[in-house]
Amino acid sequence: MEKQTILTGIRPTGHLHLGHYFGACSNWIKLQEKFDTYIEIADVQALTDNFNNPDKVRKSVRQLVVDLLSIGIDPKKATIFIQSTIPEIAELTVFYSNLVTIARLQRNPTVKTEIKQKKELFGESGESITYGFLGYPVSQAADITAFKGKLVPVGEDQLPLIEQCREIVHKFNSIYGQTLIEPKAYLSEIPRIKGLDGNEKMGKSLGNAIFLADDEKTIKQKIMGAITDPNKIKIDDPANPNICMVYYYHKLIKNPNIETVCEECKNGKRGCVVCKKELINHMLEFLKPITDKRKYYENHPEIVDQILKEGNQKAKKIAENTMKEVKKSMKINYFE
Ligand code: TRP
Numbered sequence: 001m002e003k004q005t006i007l008t009g010i011r012p013t014g015h016l017h018l019g020h021y022f023g024a025c026s027n028w029i030k031l032q033e034k035f036d037t038y039i040e041i042a043d044v045q046a047l048t049d050n051f052n053n054p055d056k057v058r059k060s061v062r063q064l065v066v067d068l069l070s071i072g073i074d075p076k077k078a079t080i081f082i083q084s085t086i087p088e089i090a091e092l093t094v095f096y097s098n099l100v101t102i103a104r105l106q107r108n109p110t111v112k113t114e115i116k117q118k119k120e121l122f123g124e125s126g127e128s129i130t131y132g133f134l135g136y137p138v139s140q141a142a143d144i145t146a147f148k149g150k151l152v153p154v155g156e157d158q159l160p161l162i163e164q165c166r167e168i169v170h171k172f173n174s175i176y177g178q179t180l181i182e183p184k185a186y187l188s189e190i191p192r193i194k195g196l197d198g199n200e201k202m203g204k205s206l207g208n209a210i211f212l213a214d215d216e217k218t219i220k221q222k223i224m225g226a227i228t229d230p231n232k233i234k235i236d237d238p239a240n241p242n243i244c245m246v247y248y249y250h251k252l253i254k255n256p257n258i259e260t261v262c263e264e265c266k267n268g269k270r271g272c273v274v275c276k277k278e279l280i281n282h283m284l285e286f287l288k289p290i291t292d293k294r295k296y297y298e299n300h301p302e303i304v305d306q307i308l309k310e311g312n313q314k315a316k317k318i319a320e321n322t323m324k325e326v327k328k329s330m331k332i333n334y335f336e
């Protein structure tokens with residue numbers, strides 16, 4: 001039986017953090033065993049937000065690929081490619097842009113949240129909202145459909161974008177005839193990871209993230225500053241681990257002593273400093289194999305480039321094929 005295709009993407013704007021890892025990427029590592037897996041480094045999408053910072057996007061592309069390889073994405077099983085090397089995606093974006101209204105894009109919950117964040121950053125002028133930014137969900141629909149992705153493994157924040165893609169596909173197929181596949185989102189077990197500060201979401205711009213590439217000193221500092229039960233003042237005060245971020249990360253990285261942590265915390269038998277130190281040790285142990293692999297790829301940039309070149313080539317062929325079908329359906333295949 002032919003393997004089903006899954007496609008996912010990630011913006012190159014910096015290193016991966018635990019939110020990416022547990023919220024989405026660890027799922028990709030499992031899925032690559034069973035599915036024909038495509039992972040897009042969404043540089044064009046990153047530029048919608050960072051068009052005035054091309055150096056950052058460029059640098060992040062290889063950094064991100066190194067991170068992905070370090071956590072166990074296997075280039076023999078998953079095709080990693082760069083969005084901008086597939087011009088078909090840009091072409092599809094233009095065609096799809098007729099199938100979505102501006103009002104609908106403005107109502108997209110993910111876009112709405114991002115616009116709100118931008119306004120908080122840049123003030124109410126709204127000047128920072130470009131045509132390209134508002135349209136990125138259309139471009140994301142092109143990402144997914146170019147590869148006939150059936151399942152899209154993502155974190156929870158991406159659900160409105162998958163829904164937007166489904167609507168575009170539905171409209172396309174109903175006007176031009178059955179051509180594209182309506183994708184389904186595929187959430188991981190924990191689709192959203194909390195930040196060190198207790199925020200519901202770990203995010204790079206929120207300053208509450210542990211990056212997979214953080215060095216020992218940074219990890220120590222960050223964990224020592226994590227939010228614990230605010231009612232625990234003295235070492236022997238009983239506390240509630242369920243409102244403590246240190247406990248949350250103990251659980252997340254599967255500390256085998258988790259029961260003890262919980263009991264001791266509840267009974268006032270554990271101080272927060274000791275508890276944090278224990279988490280630091282487990283975190284460093286958890287990150288060690290990832291760090292070792294990163295060093296390997298950082299020392300072999302030619303291997304990373306080769307993986308990307310091959311990935312781009314393979315992805316391009318599939319997108320070209322979809323493009324032919326789309327042009328035929330839209331009756332713009334003039335010389336066939
Ligand atoms: N929007 C996603 C993010 O912000 C990245 C992305 C780009 C993506 N293209 C995609 C995700 C296609 C899933 C499918 O991380």
Ligand code: SF4
Pocket residue numbers: 228229232239240241244245246247261265266270271272273275276
């Ligand atoms: Fe959190 Fe540990 Fe302190 Fe309990 S003892 S509040 S789990 S840091």
